[in-house]
Amino acid sequence: MINLRASHGTTEISFTVNSEPRKISAYPMERLLDVLRLKLGLTGAKEGCGEGECGSCSVLMNGALVNSCLVPVLQAAGTSIVTIEGLAASDSLHILQEAFLECGGAQCGICTPGMILAATHLLNKKPAPTTDEIREGLSGNLCRCTGYSQIIESVANAARRRSAPAIEHSGITV
Ligand code: FES
Ligand code: FES
Numbered sequence: 001m002i003n004l005r006a007s008h009g010t011t012e013i014s015f016t017v018n019s020e021p022r023k024i025s026a027y028p029m030e031r032l033l034d035v036l037r038l039k040l041g042l043t044g045a046k047e048g049c050g051e052g053e054c055g056s057c058s059v060l061m062n063g064a065l066v067n068s069c070l071v072p073v074l075q076a077a078g079t080s081i082v083t084i085e086g087l088a089a090s091d092s093l094h095i096l097q098e099a100f101l102e103c104g105g106a107q108c109g110i111c112t113p114g115m116i117l118a119a120t121h122l123l124n125k126k127p128a129p130t131t132d133e134i135r136e137g138l139s140g141n142l143c144r145c146t147g148y149s150q151i152i153e154s155v156a157n158a159a160r161r162r163s164a165p166a167i168e169h170s171g172i173t174v
Contacts, residue, residue: 013077017042018086028074032066033057035073036083044084044113048142055141058114059083065121065140084113087120096120096158105154107145115141119155128159 014023017040024039036042036059048054050069057069060082088094096116099105106112115138122129122137129137134155135148143151 011074013073015076015078016080018082019080024073026073029072031069032059032061032071032073032076032081033068035076036068036081042083042085046110046113048110053142054111055114055118056111058117058141060117060121063121063124065118067140082117084116087116094120095161096123096155099154099158099161100151103154103157104150105146111141111143111145115143115151119158122155123159123162128163129155131156 009027010025011028012023012025013028014021016022017036022040024035026035026039033045033047036045037047045059045068046056047069048056052067052070055067057067058065059068060066061071061076062079088097093101094116096119100112100116105115118138118141119134122134126133126137131152134152138148138151138155
């Protein structure tokens with residue numbers, strides 16, 4: 001939602017971030033990444049390339065995976081955003097976060113929030129992806145540390161755990 005009473009070129013913009021209604025004053029073309037990090041203190045989304053190539057700034061916007069460095073905040077008005085900070089329920093880790101820890105899917109961690117959000121997006125669409133589908137699902141996210149095999153295993157691990165009948169995981173759909 002947008003308040004049309006703009007002041008000094010800024011505009012009031014309302015949206016939902018991690019299930020909380022938020023209202024901010026921003027220049028319409030400010031990057032969503034900067035608004036999240038600098039105005040809302042959500043520093044999980046990282047700036048890597050700043051030009052849509054690395055995926056380290058990935059967030060979910062109305063369920064779609066987007067590079068927040070490319071999204072003018074005006075475009076986010078009225079949407080529902082999920083960042084890595086909002087993925088897990090209460091104090092427990094999300095199943096993908098557990099899997100990344102267990103399988104060594106994170107090293108320096110710069111790419112990890114974006115990878116986990118890309119994996120969330122993938123598993124929401126394809127609960128039991130093949131290795132090729134995991135590679136494809138993460139193809140917009142670059143990692144300089146892991147060589148990718150641990151990341152792919154992390155996502156496969158999370159998918160297996162989620163499909164295990166004895167274990168209930170409710171937090172995968174965002
Ligand atoms: S910082 Fe946004 S895609 Fe690289
Ligand atoms: S863990 Fe360092 S860039 Fe991926």
